[in-house]
Amino acid sequence: MTEALLFMLGIGGVCGLVLSYASKIFYVYEDPRIAMIENNLAGANCGGCGYAGCSSAAQAVVEGKASPSVCVISSSEGIAKVAEIMGMDPGSASPRVANNTCDGGKRANTKYHYLGVNSCKALSGFFGGQRECGVGCLGLGDCIKACNFGAIDMGPDGFPVVDETMCVGCGACENACPKNILQVKTMSERLLDFNQEDGALAPCSQRCPAEINIPKYISEIKKGDYKAAVQTIRMRNPLLLSCGRVCPHPCEDLCRRGIEDEPVSINQLKRFAADYEMKSGTRVPITCAPDNGRKVAVIGGGPAGLSCAYFLRRVGYQVTIFEAMPKLGGIIRYGIPEYRLPKKVLDWEIEGITRLGIETRTNVRFGSDFGLGSLVTAGYEAIFMGIGAWKDYSLGIPGDHLEGCYNGINFLSRSAMGEKLPLGKKACVIGGGNTAVDCARTMLRLGLEKVYMVYRRTRKEMPANEVEIVASEHEGIDFVFLAAPSKVIGNEDGHVTHLEYLKMELGEPDASGRRRPVPVEGSETLLEVDTIVTAIGQSPDASFKEETSRRISELALTRWSTIDNDPTTLQSTSIPYIFTGGDSATGPALVVDAIGAGRRAARSIDLFLKGEKIAPVEKSLQGKRIEESVFTTVPGITPIKRAEMPELPVNERIRSFVEVDQVLPEDQALKEANRCLNCCRTCYNPDNSIKESYNA
Known part of the structure; x- marks a missing residue:
């Protein structure tokens, strides 16, 4: 008995040694993060993510083969926890949602007729499809068949429509589409998405500096879904109220209806949607990605700075705006008069941006109240400089220092802050741009008897917006063309009495x-x-630059005092964590240009802080045209009168700073929206349906 017991113990010992040795040879390590991630997934093992259960999905996340948002039915909190486990930016881990990028236009030339093909993939094999448009939706619904969650239906116009509330972001529709029309992206990816040369883009959207999907928001206005229109605009432009009032709408120059008729009044429709939200008493909700704990400083609270701060906050960054003036707004507050952009409207718009969680510090000037070193010490990892262009050019002629001489931006900003300036009875403004027009119309409203505009070329060459020039003419501004100032003459008290100018040819x-x-x-x-x-x-x-910091002295400027940067990424050429856009990078330009630059800079800052290469947007349009979208004729267009901007009568408006241009009434806005041809890259809708809807 004892011998048997010892024998069994011996066998057990040998087996233990063998197993111990084998465990070292055949040891399989499992990353503990796999179990942690699996615990934060839905646990349904539904396979909707494309992996064989939650354990496989968790392993794919750890191996870098899937993103933290891999689970198609997980909550945003669950996604953020998975990102935290992986040490990743939770701001980029927002849920993925499908989006159809081609939803406009029916009329494209037919290359051939086909019979029996009922699949987009099969049809695309026939020379890319039956229509001439190389990037358009084929309309046979492969994406609908691929969706297992009922999130996509074929819309009434023959294009798939995504129900975002049903979409789980599994990507099946994207994989099924042979034309890359269906794109599955997170909110953050969509916010920082830019127009590309191979996109399904209407001419107006190609021209918009903010790259707004113009046909989409006009289509939403047609349907009476004004909140959706606001959301569409705000995906690219957070200052829609301001732009609706001051943008010179370059998009309208490329409106396809304008080839045969008057262009659609795109800007008035944008203002209509924006004003609808403001007057509704409620704000359309703005969603932000989870906070990622990374800090960015924005120097300057003008259009570029506000835009950059808005997009960075929406994708998860902690943002602080530093502003030298008492209030945010920059040039649109202190350089655009009340009669064009009421301050209460601007206040409402800016409040909607800052309430997203953006910290603001006003009355602090960069270089004197704080510097580059203090920002870095405070933990800001990237800096956007949107300092604008506030330094007026001087006239540089004898007498331009006399009492009664002012510079344009200085005059407008002092007037905007309520300062009472001694102006006399007769004044002249030297220049032909928008600032000059604003100065002249402002002085008229301040009670001057006579206001002249002196310009060295003719009316045809004036760079100011045509509508502003016409308004000035209606209000009684006297234009002195082909006149170059040569001397300012004053009296014995040193006050201006005359301007001497030379006639030009x-x-x-x-x-x-x-x-x-x-x-x-x-x-x-x-x-x-x-x-x-x-x-x-x-x-x-x-x-x-006079700040004592050695680092700021290294910031490269151009000979025009603009910050030298890469024009495609907006990263400073000398200090890698500094980015810039708007007037501080280009010199004075359009407000909508600054807004577009702010978003572009936000994309580069996002890449920089993720440690990724800051590369230009691939095939970025950025001012270019898609050649196949350029038409010289648009057959079938029936001319329909364009909506006229309602405005205050001249005898009323020149006595006060009440807003001159008014918003379109709803019935007129709907009629104007129905003038839109709902263009895509090469397609546009037949005019008959538009005419019937307009006359309904």
Whole structure:
């Protein structure tokens, strides 16, 4: 018995040694994160993610083969926890949702007729499809068949429509679409998505500096879904109220209806949707990705800075705006008069941006109240400089220092802050741009008897918006063309009494393409005025370079005092964690240009803080046109009168700063929306349905 017991113990010992040795040879390590991640997945083992159960999905996340949002039925909190386990940015882990990028236009030339094919994939094999458009939806619904969650239906216009509330972001529709029309992306990816040369884009959207999906929001207005229109605009432009009032709408120059008729009043429709939200008493909800704990500083609270801060906050960053003036808004607050953009409207719009969780610090000037070193010490990992262009160019002629002489932006900003300036009875504004027009119309409203605009070229060459020039003419501004100021004359008290100018004639075109003004010898002329405002351009104020920090001294500037950057990524050429956009990078430009630049900079900052390569957007349009979308004729268009902008009568508006341009009434907005041809890249809708809807 004892011998048997010892024998059994011996066998057990040998087996233990063998198993111990084998465990070292055949040991399989399982990353503990797999179990942690699996515990934060839904646990349904539904296979909707494309993996064989939650354990396989968790392993794929750990191996880097799937994102934290792999689970198609997980909550945003669950996704954020998975991202945290992986040490990843939870801001980029928001749920994925499908989006159809081609939903406009029916009319594209037919290449051939087919019979019996009922699959997009099969049809695309026949020379790319039956229509000439190479990027358009084929309309046979492979994406609908592939969706197991009932999130896609064929819309009434023959294009798939995604129900975002049903979509789980599994990607089956994207895989099924042979034309890459269906794209499954997170909110963050969609916010920082940019127009590309191979996109299904209407001409108007190609031209918009903010890259708004114009046909989509007009289509939503047609349907009476004004909240959806606001959301569509706000995906690319957070300042829709401001843009609806001050944008010169370059998009309308490329409106396809305008080839045969008057273009659609795109900007009035944008303002209609924006004003609808403001007057509704409620705000359309704005969603943000989970906070990722990374800090970004935005220097300057103008259009570029507000735009950059808005998009960074929406994709999960902690943002602080530092502003030198008492309130945010920059040039649109202190450089655009009340009669064009009421301050209460601007306040409402900016409040909607900052309430997303953006911290603001006003009355602090970069270079004196704080510097680059203090920002880095405070934990800001990237900096956006949107300091604008506030430094006025001086006239540079004898007497331009006399009492009664002002510079354009300085005059407008002081007036905007309520300062009472001594202006006399007669004034002239020197310049032909929008700032000059704003100065002239402002002085008229301040009670001056006579206001002149002195410009060295003709009306045809004036760079101001045409609508602003026309409004000035209606209000009684006197234009003195072909006049180049040569001297400011004053009295014995040192106050302005006259402007002396030389008459000009136009010579050969200069680098800008405009004919160069040439002085006429012996043509000196006097203009009797008490006040002279010079509005001939601005540049950024680079006095912040005087800060004692060695690092800021390394920031490269151009000869125009703009911050030198890569024009495609907006990253500084000298300090990698500094980005810039808007007037501080380009010099004075459109508000909508600054908004587009703010979003582009947000994309680059996002890449920078993720440690990814800051590469330009592949095939980015950025001012270019898609050649196949350029039409010279648009058959079948029946001319329909364009909606006229409602405005205050001249005799009412010149006595106050009440807003001149009014919003379209709802019935007129709907009629104007129905003038839109709902264009895509090469398609547009037949005009008959538009005419019937308009007359309904």
